[in-house]
Amino acid sequence: MEILIIVISAVFVNNILLSQFLGICPFLGVSNKVSTALGMSAAVMFVMALSTMVTYLLQHYVLVPLGIEYMQTISFILVIAALVQMVEIVLKKISPALYQALGIFLPLITTNCAVLGVAIMVVTKEFTFGSEAHILNMGESVVYALASAFGFGLAMVIFAGIREQLEIVGVPASFKGIPIALITAGILAMAFMGFSGLV
Amino acid sequence: MSRLSIITKGIIKENPTFVLVLGMCPTLGTTTSAINGMGMGLATTFVLILSNVVISLVAGLIPAKVRIPSYIVIIASFVTLLQLLMQAFLPSLYETLGLFIPLIVVNCIVLGRAEAFANKNNALDSALDGIGIGLGFTLSLTIIGLVRELLGNLSIFDMKIFNGDGALAFVLAPGAFIVLGYLMVLFRKLTERMK
Amino acid sequence: MTLCLGIVTIVCAALLGAVNILTADAIAQAAVAKTEQAISAVVPAFDNRPASDRMTLSLEGESLAVYPAKQGDNPVGYAVEVSTSKGFGGTIKLMVGFDPDGNITGTSVISHSETPGLGSKMTEQKFYGQFVGKNPASFRLSVKKDGGDIDAITASTITSRAYADALSKAYRAFQNIKSNQNQSEK
Numbered sequence: 053m054e055i056l057i058i059v060i061s062a063v064f065v066n067n068i069l070l071s072q073f074l075g076i077c078p079f080l081g082v083s084n085k086v087s088t089a090l091g092m093s094a095a096v097m098f099v100m101a102l103s104t105m106v107t108y109l110l111q112h113y114v115l116v117p118l119g120i121e122y123m124q125t126i127s128f129i130l131v132i133a134a135l136v137q138m139v140e141i142v143l144k145k146i147s148p149a150l151y152q153a154l155g156i157f158l159p160l161i162t163t164n165c166a167v168l169g170v171a172i173m174v175v176t177k178e179f180t181f182g183s184e185a186h187i188l189n190m191g192e193s194v195v196y197a198l199a200s201a202f203g204f205g206l207a208m209v210i211f212a213g214i215r216e217q218l219e220i221v222g223v224p225a226s227f228k229g230i231p232i233a234l235i236t237a238g239i240l241a242m243a244f245m246g247f248s249g250l251v
Numbered sequence: 252m253s254r255l256s257i258i259t260k261g262i263i264k265e266n267p268t269f270v271l272v273l274g275m276c277p278t279l280g281t282t283t284s285a286i287n288g289m290g291m292g293l294a295t296t297f298v299l300i301l302s303n304v305v306i307s308l309v310a311g312l313i314p315a316k317v318r319i320p321s322y323i324v325i326i327a328s329f330v331t332l333l334q335l336l337m338q339a340f341l342p343s344l345y346e347t348l349g350l351f352i353p354l355i356v357v358n359c360i361v362l363g364r365a366e367a368f369a370n371k372n373n374a375l376d377s378a379l380d381g382i383g384i385g386l387g388f389t390l391s392l393t394i395i396g397l398v399r400e401l402l403g404n405l406s407i408f409d410m411k412i413f414n415g416d417g418a419l420a421f422v423l424a425p426g427a428f429i430v431l432g433y434l435m436v437l438f439r440k441l442t443e444r445m446k
Numbered sequence: 447m448t449l450c451l452g453i454v455t456i457v458c459a460a461l462l463g464a465v466n467i468l469t470a471d472a473i474a475q476a477a478v479a480k481t482e483q484a485i486s487a488v489v490p491a492f493d494n495r496p497a498s499d500r501m502t503l504s505l506e507g508e509s510l511a512v513y514p515a516k517q518g519d520n521p522v523g524y525a526v527e528v529s530t531s532k533g534f535g536g537t538i539k540l541m542v543g544f545d546p547d548g549n550i551t552g553t554s555v556i557s558h559s560e561t562p563g564l565g566s567k568m569t570e571q572k573f574y575g576q577f578v579g580k581n582p583a584s585f586r587l588s589v590k591k592d593g594g595d596i597d598a599i600t601a602s603t604i605t606s607r608a609y610a611d612a613l614s615k616a617y618r619a620f621q622n623i624k625s626n627q628n629q630s631e632k
Contacts, residue, residue: 071424073280074350077359080275122335122466123459125353126327130455133320162323165276165357172353178537226443230272231435238428245425283562309454317451324451328458335465339472342480346557403563416600422563 055195058179062199064247068166069207070240075166079208080233082157084219089212093205095157097198099139100167103132104197107171108190128171133162170200211240257376261383267360268391268431269438274360277351278392279427285408288396289389290344291351296385297333298355300378302326303369307377310370322365323356330355360388398430480556481513481527481541488543488552489515489523496525505619512623521546524623526616527556532608535559538568540609542616548624550577550585553613565605573599573606577613587614 068074075096082088107128115121140158143151161167174193178186188196214236223232267273277295282288305325313321334352337345345352355361364384369377400406403422405413420426478497485496496513503510513525522545529539539556555569567573576597577585587610588594589603598606 073276073424073427074354076275076279077273080272120463120466122331122462125331125334125356126324126458126462129323129327129356130320133323163357163359163362165354168357169276169350169354172350178531226436226439227432231432231439234428234432234435238425238432241428242420242425245423312450313454314447314450317447320451321454324454324458328462331462332465335462335469335473339469339476342473342476417563419563423561 055192058192058195059199059202062196063203063206064244067203067207067244067247068170068200069204070237070244072169074169075164075204078160078164079211079237080230082160083208083212083215083233086209086212086216089208090205091153092157092160093201093208095154095161096164096166096204097201098154099132099136099158099161100170100197100201101194102139103135103167104171104174104193105190106131106135108175108193111175124172124175128168129162132167132171136162166200166204170197207240207244211237214240254376254379257379258383258386261380261385261387262390263387263442265384266387266391266438267384268388268395269435271360273363274358274388276354277358278395279424279431281348281351282392282396282399282427283422284400284404284406285393285396287347288392288394290341291348292385292389292392294333294337294348294352295355295358295360295388296381298326298329299361299364299385299388300381301329301332302361303364303377303381304374305329306365306369307372307374318370319362319366322362326361326365327356360384395427395430395434398434399426402426402430484527484541484554484556485513485515485525485543487554488541489525490543490545490551491517492522493517501623503619503622505615505622510615510619512619515543523551524620526619528612528616528619530608530612530615532604532611533558533560534565534602534604534608535561538605538608538612540612540616542613544617544620547581548583548617548620549579549581550613551579553577553609560602560605565599565602567599567602568605568609573597573609582614582617587617 062068066072069076069079078092078096082092110127110131111124115124115127136158140151140155143154174188174196179188179196215233218232218236227235261267265271268278274295277291281291302322302325306322309325330353333355334345337352364380368380372380397407399421401412401417403417403419403426405411405415405417421430482497486492489496492515494514494516496515499514501512501514503512511527513527514521515523515525524544526542526544527539528542529537531537536559538558538560541554541556543551543553545551553574558566558568560566560568580595586594587596589596589598589606589610591598591603592607594610596606596610
């Protein structure tokens with residue numbers, strides 16, 4: 053039950069893009085086509101789940117026992133950068149087809165603040181799912197990361213669909229490109245606000 | 252390029268928010284009020300200046316292959332430095348900006364300036380570039396915060412201008428996107444006119 | 447190549463370690479200052495240092511911090527630090543002050559993550575001012591919609607309910623202290 057609440061909360065209510073503003077760069081940058089949006093989302097989901105798992109272990113079994121929590125930012129970003137590299141190498145060897153599909157998005161993910169954001173969030177923020185506020189355990193953290201990434205994908209794909217339509221509509225010259233995309237995103241965020249209070 | 256123009260280009264011609272569209276996460280996430288936007292802008296400026304200077308000094312010593320990871324380590328160190336200093340001396344601002352302070356590490360503006368400017372220029376020019384781009388970022392965030400606070404809360408810098416409740420949507424998530432979108436259009440119109 | 451990256455990392459880590467040692471005191475002090483500020487906002491004037499007279503109290507499986515405020519040897523009030531997880535955006539931490547008779551002398555929000563402009567209005571005098579001087583023995587700590595005496599924040603019933611929840615928790619803690627004291631006096 054609690055797992056279900058975590059998923060609904062991360063996908064809809066606290067959507068990582070539309071209510072927490074993490075990962076806006078790819079949201080605006082690679083959302084011109086539904087197919088690229090899907091590829092990017094799949095790559096993010098993969099890396100986010102993996103990096104959350106590793107940073108969770110790093111935080112609770114290395115940084116906290118040694119009392120060097122202040123090294124969190126620097127060690128997390130290094131782990132994420134290294135993981136992205138590794139995923140790229142492994143994917144190239146094992147599944148060239150998947151590499152073809154996700155490869156070009158992988159280098160962009162290191163600087164995707166959604167990945168670092170979720171990794172930091174699950175080890176520092178107290179969440180209230182069910183009755184008591186608590187820091188998530190390992191399983192919940194990974195579920196939260198997967199659900200956040202799914203929410204990221206959902207918003208990306210919806211947004212890309214709208215932007216494909218916008219391409220063929222007459223938009224005033226000064227609104228073309230990013231401004232109209234932002235205003236569209238605002239309306240989409242308003243729609244997602246309807247989910248608040250669900251959990 | 253004159254020293255002065257290194258500073259001023261960041262404010263209008265290469266404005267990181269309205270022209271280059273970089274660092275959108277903190278731009279949208281922290282501008283619920285003018286003072287929060289300004290705090291975020293200044294925090295980023297702090298990291299930007301220091302990382303620009305250090306990277307311009309060590310750029311010649313680092314082999315090309317590990318350039319980016321080394322820059323990330325340097326930037327992450329300054330971000331941690333900022334975190335420690337803010338926790339000690341500005342705890343309430345640190346709490347308000349929350350997650351977006353560690354996320355300065357992945358702000359494309361900081362790494363972008365290291366790659367595009369600091370590793371090819373001397374320390375003084377790199378510092379000036381950091382100041383210019385940082386000021387441009389701070390100014391943009393303050394303006395966005397100002398507009399959102401005024402429309403959403405009818406106040407400026409926490410001072411109530413009108414009585415009553417504003418249009419709350421502007422303080423919430425949708426307002427962030429919409430205000431930024433319209434301000435970008437306004438910025439385009441104004442710079443066109445100036446040409 | 448790897449050596450170079452290694453050197454960069456070691457230098458950075460060493461510098462950060464040094465800065466951490468330098469700022470550790472200031473960070474701890476800032477936390478104490480924040481607590482002290484919250485205490486003096488909610489209880490009448492005192493001349494002791496409530497932060498160093500801290501007591502802990504276990505209530506319903508949670509441990510709460512209570513700070514007694516004294517003038518000379520006379521207790522003038524108690525500041526109770528409570529948190530509730532029933533907020534709209536997550537946990538809300540409050541400092542609640544009582545005088546020795548159980549009247550609320552003030553409330554102050556320590557930290558929260560409520561929606562700016564909606565739930566965050568609980569930090570405005572218009573809302574928290576209504577509790578000053580009220581005694582929970584007669585003032586019912588729930589919102590009017592639920593049959594209590596609290597004027598809820600417009601469009602933020604959940605936040606208002608969470609605030610009420612925290613206040614009644616603080617009051618139960620206060621009653622516990624009082625009954626403990628009465629017992630020890632007898």
